[in-house]
Amino acid sequence: MGKIILTIGRQYGSGGREIGQKLASAFGINYYDKELMAEAAKSSGLSREFFEKADEKVASSLAYAYSVGFPYMGLFTPYADVLSNDGLFKFQSEAIRKIADKGSCVMVGRCADYILRDYPKCYSVFIHNTKENRIKRIMDAQHVTEEQAKELMIKTDKSRAAYYNYYTNKAWGVAASYDLSINVAVLGIDATVSFIKNFVEQKMTRPL
Numbered sequence: 001m002g003k004i005i006l007t008i009g010r011q012y013g014s015g016g017r018e019i020g021q022k023l024a025s026a027f028g029i030n031y032y033d034k035e036l037m038a039e040a041a042k043s044s045g046l047s048r049e050f051f052e053k054a055d056e057k058v059a060s061s062l063a064y065a066y067s068v069g070f071p072y073m074g075l076f077t078p079y080a081d082v083l084s085n086d087g088l089f090k091f092q093s094e095a096i097r098k099i100a101d102k103g104s105c106v107m108v109g110r111c112a113d114y115i116l117r118d119y120p121k122c123y124s125v126f127i128h129n130t131k132e133n134r135i136k137r138i139m140d141a142q143h144v145t146e147e148q149a150k151e152l153m154i155k156t157d158k159s160r161a162a163y164y165n166y167y168t169n170k171a172w173g174v175a176a177s178y179d180l181s182i183n184v185a186v187l188g189i190d191a192t193v194s195f196i197k198n199f200v201e202q203k204m205t206r207p208l
Contacts, residue, residue, distance in 0.1 A: 004029065004104045005122040006200060007113040009164070011173065012156035013134030013141075013149070015184050015192075016127035020108040022193045027200075029104040089167055109160075113178065114168035123200055124178040127192075130185045179203070 006023060010016020017033060024031035093115045099105060100116050107116075113124035129137075131153070138149035157173075164172035175181040180199055184192050 010127040013138040014129035024106040033108040126178040126181040
């Protein structure tokens with residue numbers, strides 16, 4: 001089918017990472033998730049640990065800034081943190097483009113859909129799920145209580161939304177921001193993988 005780049009955004013606990021891995025396997029292409037951070041760190045000359053901590057700080061600052069409202073962000077310290085760390089997003093963007101230039105792949109998170117928006121045959125998917133399913137998956141994966149899982153779910157989604165909305169000027173999780181938005185709860189993990197694979201194959205047979 002030629003080169004294919006598939007980007008995946010996802011709610012925390014939705015199963016997006018598992019779906020991304022299975023899609024990469026189904027297409028026989030590379031999968032990138034945390035590896036994106038390693039590549040960005042390499043491009044920046046910073047250690048991966050330092051880069052990840054700084055990146056988390058940006059996400060937290062953005063989430064806080066959104067909670068108080070952008071018109072007033074200049075009054076708060078987190079706003080300065082956001083501006084001072086825009087360079088991190090630049091390094092990350094460069095790393096993502098380099099990976100995309102190398103060949104076919106699946107990328108999860110990191111605003112990859114926006115960064116690669118002008119790339120031919122790059123398709124964006126957003127994965128969501130029911131709150132009940134997500135909480136159960138988080139409890140199983142993180143070995144936490146139901147209340148802790150709920151708190152993690154809300155906090156992580158808020159950070160992801162703030163990060164995505166700030167850097168892309170689009171709306172995280174809104175169907176219009178992606179080529180395809182799908183609820184895993186309807187079909188289950190494996191059938192969702194098959195559905196997305198078929199969707200991409202159909203898209204690739206059509207002229208751009």
